[in-house]
Every structure is written in C-alpha cells, then in structure tokens.
Amino acid sequence: MTAFKSLSVAMLKGFVRDKMTLFFVFIFPLMFLVVFGLLFRDAGADKTKIAIVGDGPVITALDKTGALELEKYDNADTARQKVHDGDLPALVAVNGNDVELTFAASDQVKAQTVVGIVSGVVDKVNLGVTNAPPTFTLEAKSVEDASLKPIQYLTPGILSWAVSISGVFGAALTLVSWRKKQVLRRIRLAPVGPTAVLSSRVLVSIGTAVAQGVVFVAVALTPMFGLKLTGQWWLALPLLVLGTTAFFAVGMLVGSFCKTEEAASGAANIIILPMAFLSGTFFPVENTPGWLQTVSNIFPLRHMNDGMLDVLVRGKGVEALLVPSAVLIGFTLVVGFIAARIFRWED
Structure with missing residues (x-):
C-alpha cells in the first residue's frame, strides 16, 4: 500500500505539472463543447x-x-x-x-x-x-423532457470523447516516456510489483475522468448553454470509470509497441479520431449507412456514448448500463490481455 500510495501521488503530481497534458485533457475537448454548444444553442428556434x-x-x-x-x-x-x-x-x-x-x-x-x-x-x-367528424385523432409527444436542447446531446458525446483522449494518450505517452527514460527499468528492479504500478496509474486516470465529467457538466449547466440533468444522471459515473479502463487498455497496447512519443501520439490519433466520428460523438451515427452502423458497434466509444446519452438525456435507469458496461468490460479484458502479452520493460 505504501508503494501504491507513493506511485499514485507521484503520477498525479507529474500529471498536474504537465501544462500541455492539462490542455489536451481539459481545455481542448472543452473547446469543442463550447463551440458546438454556442453554434447549436438556438437550433430549432428558427421557423x-x-x-x-x-x-x-x-x-x-x-x-x-x-x-x-x-x-x-x-x-x-x-x-x-x-x-x-x-x-x-x-x-x-x-x-x-x-x-x-x-x-x-x-x-x-x-x-x-x-x-x-x-x-x-x-x-x-x-x-x-x-363538416365530417374526424375518425382518428393524433397526439404527438416527445419521449424526452420538453425543455430538451442540443447541449444535452452534445455533452455526453464530447465528454466520452474527452475520456477516450485522456485514457489512450495518458497511458501510451506515459509508458513510452518511462521506457525511454529507464523509469520502467528502475521500477522493475525496485521492490514494487507490476500490480501496484498499473493500479496506481489506473487510479489517476479514473480520477482525471471524474474531474473531466465535473468540469464538463459544470460548464454545460451554466445559463449560456442550459444543460438539464434528467433521471438518474449519477449513473454516468460507472460509465466514466469503465470507459476510462477500456481506453487505458488501448493506451497500454499503443505504448507497448511504440518506441517514441511521436509514434505513440500518431498511433493514438489514428485510433481515436475515426472512432470519434464513427461512434456518434459529433453527429448522430443513425444518419450513416447501415453497414457503417454495424462497424461502429465494435468500438467502445459507441457504447459509452449510447450509455451516457441514455442516463443523462433519456432518463433511463440501471438497465441502460447493462450492454455498455458488458462491452466496455469485455473490451478492457481482451485488449488488456493483448497489451500484457506484448509489454516490454525496456527497448
């Protein structure tokens, strides 16, 4: 526990002191929320x-x-x-x-x-x-809250995307940097088990994801954007945790075979950007061809987006977490196993 605590504190301090990492984890995705939120704030109001x-x-x-x-x-x-x-x-x-x-x-x-x-x-x-009486009458109602605004669709998707960026880039770049600087070699020779190293890094990533969620929701709740939380919105927290571990596993896989930070950053972008566009982060995936919707089901971000949308917008309960949670857990186990098999302590 002492080694776990020390490693967690050291990783947290390293994260906080890295201004570039803080920018890409918090400010960069938040810029998309602000821009899209302002662009679509009055969507549907014009006749x-x-x-x-x-x-x-x-x-x-x-x-x-x-x-x-x-x-x-x-x-x-x-x-x-x-x-x-x-x-x-x-x-x-x-x-x-x-x-x-x-x-x-x-x-x-x-x-x-x-x-x-x-x-x-x-x-x-x-x-x-x-003057004939109508045979049929139509009553049209929205299943969502009457005050529903575009920001309530934008927030879950962009928040999930921000978590994916933090998980993949954080794990990949940290692993490559530690290997180049011989930090992994020193840790391996020290009386510290791999479990303590891995769990401490996962803990920092989960803490970062929760902080991202708090910041995103706080900004979206301001009168400028007008987000309104519905139903059991706190169920988004388990999705943040499971999503973080899934993308952390992807980052571990990228960091296991990349030898430089540039290569790790490029590989992470190749994974994250197509996944974001094919998972409904910036536009509804339902508008894409059927075969593309089928392909998007293999991405963890698609299921995280769906789960976040269900609990934050549609007011669903625990049942909405079953499929996304199962997919994220399964993805974490499979990708994590592959990453562990090809992991290298030194180049």
Whole structure:
C-alpha cells in the first residue's frame, strides 16, 4: 500500500505539472463543447420561411401551425423565382380552391418538411369543409423532457470523447516516456510489483475522468448553454470509470509497441479520431449507412456514448448500463490481455 500510495501521488503530481497534458485533457475537448454548444444553442428556434400568394383558409391554417414563417407576395412568378434562386425553400400559391405547392428539391430537408406540413393542413381544411367528424385523432409527444436542447446531446458525446483522449494518450505517452527514460527499468528492479504500478496509474486516470465529467457538466449547466440533468444522471459515473479502463487498455497496447512519443501520439490519433466520428460523438451515427452502423458497434466509444446519452438525456435507469458496461468490460479484458502479452520493460 505504501508503494501504491507513493506511485499514485507521484503520477498525479507529474500529471498536474504537465501544462500541455492539462490542455489536451481539459481545455481542448472543452473547446469543442463550447463551440458546438454556442453554434447549436438556438437550433430549432428558427421557423422555415416560405412564400405565399393569395389568401383563404389554407393560408390561415398554415399561419396557425407556428412551424412556418409566411412571406407574402402579390405575384406568383416573383415568388416562384425566389424559390428557383434558392432564396426560399417553397411557395404556396392559392387561387380559389386550387393550392399550388412549389418547392426546391435541392434543399431536401426543408422541402420535405414544408410538403408534410402543407399536405396535412390541406387535408385538415378539406375535412373541415365537409363538416365530417374526424375518425382518428393524433397526439404527438416527445419521449424526452420538453425543455430538451442540443447541449444535452452534445455533452455526453464530447465528454466520452474527452475520456477516450485522456485514457489512450495518458497511458501510451506515459509508458513510452518511462521506457525511454529507464523509469520502467528502475521500477522493475525496485521492490514494487507490476500490480501496484498499473493500479496506481489506473487510479489517476479514473480520477482525471471524474474531474473531466465535473468540469464538463459544470460548464454545460451554466445559463449560456442550459444543460438539464434528467433521471438518474449519477449513473454516468460507472460509465466514466469503465470507459476510462477500456481506453487505458488501448493506451497500454499503443505504448507497448511504440518506441517514441511521436509514434505513440500518431498511433493514438489514428485510433481515436475515426472512432470519434464513427461512434456518434459529433453527429448522430443513425444518419450513416447501415453497414457503417454495424462497424461502429465494435468500438467502445459507441457504447459509452449510447450509455451516457441514455442516463443523462433519456432518463433511463440501471438497465441502460447493462450492454455498455458488458462491452466496455469485455473490451478492457481482451485488449488488456493483448497489451500484457506484448509489454516490454525496456527497448
């Protein structure tokens, strides 16, 4: 226990005194949270602006939906030219009982949104004209909190990514540096077991991950971003611990075969960056092709992202930790075993 305590304190002091490491562990990923948080802070607040020509019950019903901003034109050709030039996504022209919808196929997202809204409004107006009672009624509700904001999706993903950076780079660069400086050789000759060395380093990594979580959540909770924790949000702590050990194992594997810090840094980047983009850190992985979603399931970051999203945003309980925890533990055991087999005390 004395050796374990001494090693833990020494590693913690080395971590705190390394300003570059502190930057890449805390400031660098936090910059992404701030930038994306500010960019998407008001996402969804703007209405889709469309051109309208004419008046009547359809135009009145469109205005009442609250989803569209109507820009009135007196001439349909002028409004149609606006759509053709890409200035507006669609035009609704009403002439008596005829409703003409013209949209720009180049802006598929807005165009399909407008088509859906206009079609629904026209159907509703037609039903009202016939005075027939509706057979079916629709009640639309979000499964998440009504105050849900983009920051609640951004925080879990970027926090998981920050933990992966800290775990992989911290373990890999430390191992390579210690081997080059003969620190590992001295530790091997000292009356200190490998278990004490490894466990002390894991403890420092876990402490760093918890500190990252506290800093990220504290920044996201500020009024500028407006994060709101839901459900059993504290269940994110076990995921932080398990995620740290999984990425620490990856860092050990990288540090076991790399001989220089530059090589270790390059290998870590090759692993972390593709994993981040394919695991839903910066954009929903559901928008990718099916085969790519299947490939992403082999990455521990994908499962950590899903678990963090479930407990921080969707308000799920312990059941949401079962699959991510099993994957992270299994990944740690397999990669850790491989790293132990190829580990070298000296070059």
